[in-house]
Amino acid sequence: MSPRAATSLAPAATDPTLIRNFCIIAHIDHGKSTLADRMLGITGIVSDRQAREQYLDRMDIERERGITIKSQAVRMPWALSPAEGEKPVTYALNMIDTPGHVDFTYEVSRSLAACEGAILLVDAAQGIEAQTLANLYLALENDLTIIPVLNKIDLPAADPEKYARELASLIGGSPDDVLRVSGKTGQGVDELLDRVVDLIPPPTGDASAPARAMIFDSVYDAYRGVITYVRMVDGHLSPRERIQMMSTRATHELLEIGVSSPEPVPSKGLGVGEVGYLITGVKDVRLSKVGDTITNAQKPATQALPGYTDPKPMVFSGLYPIDGSDYPVLREALDKLKLSDASLNYEPETSVALGFGFRCGFLGLLHLEIITERLEREFGIDLISTAPSVTYEVVTEDGKEYTVTNPSEFPTGAKIASVTEPMVAAGILAPKDYVGTIMELCQSRRGALIGMEFLGEDRVEIKYSIPLGEIVFDFFDHLKSKTAGYASLDYEPSGDQEADLVKVDILLQGEAVDAFSAIVHREKAYAYGVLMTERLKKLIPRQQFEVPIQAAIGARIIARESISAMRKDVLAKCYGGDITRKRKLLEKQKEGKKRMKMVGRVEVPQEAFIAALSGDVESKKDKK
Known part of the structure; x- marks a missing residue:
């Protein structure tokens, strides 16, 4: 604990001039949570006995993966060194630790709207990356004061001088203005x-x-x-x-009001510029909408x-409970998750193969993966998620327009006049040695080069216009493997574009299985068809x-x-004798199979659905 940490953990005075609201923004894994931990220790609101790594990451999944998913607000007291003969003045610092991954940008944008300033954190060993730029532009749009900081200066590979120049040239100013800190050791x-x-600046408002x-x-x-925060x-x-929600006009009584420091500390009220929490005892999760005004x-x-x-x-996927009776539980679970993750969208849908479920909209593949895992862990629901897809606008020759978020919604039996797909402007930051590899990958995904810009001596930002459907599946994995993990990706919507897209149906014995259908570019339709038929051949048991x-x-x-059919050994009892007798028995079996084929239905086991949609075919074979 620093000698300038406040001795009391109680909320500081509510004079707006003594409040500073700021957040920490950075690319993933640049040390935001470690720096936040160090600030909690130095300001004394978390004792050494309570301290643990990633203190503000409350979910198990965040701690296991080492990533921040939820923004966390915390209030810290801090006193400036007083001049001789003056009393120290204690300030209330409201800090918000934000996620770094592109899929959680909405969390970051909401946090920025609650602040007057932002600490822009850059790893002194890795330099500026894609999400650093994206978060910086978000902060500048909100007209925030930016404090540039280099973290991890204690690492042997750190090059603070080089990256301070890079950071200063990006935001303007001198490299000497860039602070050098180490969240691990507490230096700086x-x-x-x-x-x-x-x-x-302190917050402004009319008291x-x-x-x-x-x-x-x-x-x-x-x-x-x-x-409610x-x-x-x-x-x-x-x-x-009594308070009122301005969008719904619902009124509630304030049972408790206070600040997070970092555990909830009740107070006598909140004034201009303060960040805190409210508890009204309301159990209906739909009554507290992010972005609403309380009065x-x-x-x-x-x-x-x-x-x-x-x-x-950006990405749509169907979530279905493996046990159909879990459908109401899944609805309630999604309602509760929507409360803590306002970027989640969902609506009910049904599938012939999978039963009742929900069509969910996500901001990216990691977002989909995290939500699915949270539903399984926090609510104990076993789920099947269908292959990710994006929104297409389809116009038929008779002039009808369809918005398709699911291949089963694609119009059949009508001539298609045009199909429009969403495009994204992708920004890829990487060392200049990998430019050729990255361009090759982007062009294989139907990308069009927008431009290139060098950031410093050996780093380049390549901008491409790419169809969203091409990057949501495995683009990031390929990008990382082709650039030895050095490239970073950020993308944002950039409108729509017409394309030659077709719906590929997978038929089992002549019947389409809607869960395996996909909308792909005509050039890639054959490859998708071969992939899925081979995959299902390995997964579906013989009949x-x-x-x-x-x-x-x-x-x-x-x-x-x-x-191929399972064949009963009808020749077992046929020892010796004429070949015609054996042939007669085999023909009889063949006739029986033909009759069975007319009435028999192929049941696809749940494991096959899960494995086919996740691509986990080899591991299934190994287990067997």
Whole structure:
């Protein structure tokens, strides 16, 4: 603990001039959570006995993967070194630790809206990466004060001078203005907290106006109901007063109000510029909407605060419970997750093969993976997720328009006039040695080069326009493997483009299985058909009759595999004798199989669905 840490853990005075609201933004794995841990220790609000790595990462999944998924707000007291004869003044620092992965950008954008400043953190051994730039532009859009910081200066591979020049040229200013810190050892963190107090402006607001507070996050607690995190803009909120949600007009009584320091600490109220939490005892998760404005029910504000823009889902996938009776549990689980993750979208859908489930919209593949894992861990639901897809706009020759988020919605039996797919502007940062490899990969995914820019002597940013459907599946994995892990990727929507896309159906004995259908570019349709037919041949158990597995575009078959029939040994009792007797028995068996094929149905086991959709075929074979 620093000698300048405040002795009391109680909330500091609510004078807005003594409040500093800031967040830490960086690329994934540049040390945000470690720096946040060090700040908690230096300011004294987490004792050495309580301290643990990634203190603000509350979920098991965050700790296991070493990534931040949820933004966490925490209040810390900090005193500047006083001049001789003066009393030290204690400031209240409201810090928000944000995620670094592109899939959780919406968490970052909401955190930035609750702050006046941001610490831009860069790894002194790796330099500026794609998400560093994306988060910087987000902060500049919000007109925040940026404090550039190099972290991990204690690493042997660190080159602070080189990356300080790079960072200074990016945001303007001198390399000497870039702070050098080590979140691990604590070196330079005191100076950083002083810099936060000096440079970041205090919040502004009208203390005498009717109360207005912006909801920037909320979570569900089984015992206390919905816990809402707010940033006060105007006025004052006190315990036991009645509040009103401005979008729904619902009123509640404030049972508890306080600040996170980092555990909840009840207070006598929140004033202008403060960040804290509210508990109303409400159990209905739909009543607390991120971006809503809270005001006083007796003296309500007339105008709501401008909320957040709703995030646009980039990837769609169907989530189905393996046990059909878990459907209501899944609905309730999604409602609760939506509360803590406002970027999740979902609506009910049914599938012939998989039953009742939900069509969910995600911001990326990692987002899909995290949500699926949280549903399985936190709510105990076994799930099947269908292959990820994106939104297509389809126009038929008779002028009808369809929005397709699922291959089963693709119009059949009508002539297609045009199919439009979403495009993204992808920014890839990598060492200049990998430019050729990256361009080759992007062009194989139907990408068009927008431009290239050198950042420093040996790093280059390559910008491509690529169809979203081409990058959501395994593009990032290929990019990492082709660049020895050095490349980083960021992307944002850039409109729509017409393309030659077709729907490939997978037929089992002539019947289409909607879960295996996909919308792909015509050039890649054959490859997809061959891949899925071969995959299913390995996964579906043999039947008493031959089962053809076909891939088709409309009525045209483009690939086929057959699962041969299981053959009963009818010749076992036929020892010796004439060949005609053996042939007669085999013909009889053949006739029986033909009759069975007419009435028999192929049951695809659940394991085959899961393995085929995840591509986990080899491991299934190994287990057998």
